[in-house]
Amino acid sequence: MKKKYFGTDGIRGKVGSSPITAEFFVKLGYAAGVVLARINKRSKKPTVIIGKDTRISGYMLESALEAGFSSAGVNVLLTGPIPTPAIAYLTRSGTADFGVVISASHNPYDDNGVKFFSSKGLKLSDEIECEIESLIDQKIEQVLPSKLGKAQRAENYVKQYIEFCENTFSKKLSLKGLTIVLDCANGATYHIAPVIFSNLGANIITVNDKPDGLNINKKAGSVSRKIYRQQSLYIMQI
Secondary structure (H helix, E strand, O other): OOOOOOEOOEEEEEOOOOOOOHHHHHHHHHHHHHHHHHHOOOOOOOEEEEEEOOOOHHHHHHHHHHHHHHHOOOEEEEEEEOOHHHHHHHHHOOOOOEEEEEOOOOOOOOEEEEEEEOOOOOEOOHHHHHHHHHHHOOOOOOOOHHHOOOEEEOOHHHHHHHHHHHHOOOOOOOOOOOEEEEEOOOOOOOOOHHHHHHHOOOEEEEEOOOOOOOOOOOOOHHHOOOOOOOOOEEEEEO
16 A cells, blocks of 8 residues: 555655644544554553654644544653654653654754654554554544543653763773864754763763754754864764
């Protein structure tokens, strides 16, 4: 079956144009909730963890997905801005039954998208994505009021991910004595990468770490032409 909405890396497009609209994301959340709740056996009422980057449209799309999942009887954890690998890690570690990231990666701020992760922290199979798509255009059959999912902010998971990243760094190594420039591209790592590298001992110079919802990737990160030429600096685009 040919997929209508899902591409090679989730669903992505221009905000305000189909399918990146609030209406579509409510339907997407409901359809994904129904399918993933059916295939997941870890809990009676499944939980999804939703992360996002710093795009202003993320608030709208997050709320729409939350409504859709809740109507399907799925509990929702909202982390706020957090990198995509963090949601894969948190899902795999058992924090939630499946994960969602609202992001358009290195695209401009007026694009956005969504990608899903299974309970193993992996991308959904083509078969599951097709099953989700088959329900998107159908009427939402909301569960009984007593069965609705609950939503809560769960910002403590940012700290958990920071600790995980730090623990992957060998205890035999140290970044002391190094000065590292972190280009956060005004994206989801702006409040995470500086903490990690500082805790590992490096002297940090952080640039593009003040997101305003409109400046993600703007002359920054992977699309930046700025080059740091000082010999003593290590440049990392996050």
